[in-house]
Amino acid sequence: MDQLRPVLAQFVPSRAAMEDHKFLLPMLAHVVLNKLRPPSDVKKALSELTEEDGRLIGRSLALSLATYMTAHEGVDAWIVGCPGLREFDDDQAWFRVAVIAVATKLLKEASWGAKLRLFAGAGEEIEREERKLYARERRGSHANT
Numbered sequence: 655m656d657q658l659r660p661v662l663a664q665f666v667p668s669r670a671a672m673e674d675h676k677f678l679l680p681m682l683a684h685v686v687l688n689k690l691r692p693p694s695d696v697k698k699a700l701s702e703l704t705e706e707d708g709r710l711i712g713r714s715l716a717l718s719l720a721t722y723m724t725a726h727e728g729v730d731a732w733i734v735g736c737p738g739l740r741e742f743d744d745d746q747a748w749f750r751v752a753v754i755a756v757a758t759k760l761l762k763e764a765s766w767g768a769k770l771r772l773f774a775g776a777g778e779e780i781e782r783e784e785r786k787l788y789a790r791e792r793r794g795s796h797a798n799t
Contacts, residue, residue: 671746675700677708677738684712685753688760693717693735700741711736715757716764725757 672678694710696703703711714735719728729750731752733743 656707668726668752671742671749675703675742676705677703677711678742680705681708684709684755685715685756686760687712687721688716688764689713690716691719696736696738698736698738700738700745703738710739711739715753716760719757719761720744725754728761729754729757777790 668678678757691713694714696707698707715728718732718735719725722728722731733739733750733753747790
């Protein structure tokens with residue numbers, strides 16, 4: 655986490671945000687770790703978020719990214735899931751753009767991300783083939799009557 659502080663401090667908006675919101679640095683540190691963890695259920699307002707809440711919120715992004723097909727969709731779902739994070743996103747124009755950029759990179763590098771997208775794609779393909787077979791069977795049964 656100490657390594658992340660100087661990087662974030664280079665950005666003027668995030669420097670002010672780090673001073674005002676103690677949850678931000680632990681949250682971003684866990685976002686960057688990108689480990690699949692069970693989802694967190696932090697339903698606090700922005701003014702109530704603690705460092706521990708930040709850790710929990712940050713840990714839950716990886717699962718959101720794994721669940722959705724794009725970084726943008728995963729980040730949107732992640733932000734919507736936490737009222738305090740929604741408030742922060744509304745106040746900080748840089749936040750969503752920065753997290754989507756990080757999430758895009760994380761998705762490209764994460765082996766679990768590729769595996770889950772491959773699995774989802776295979777499931778969709780199987781479903782399409784099943785529909786085709788069903789349609790052929792129905793046409794064949796109608797032709798015999």
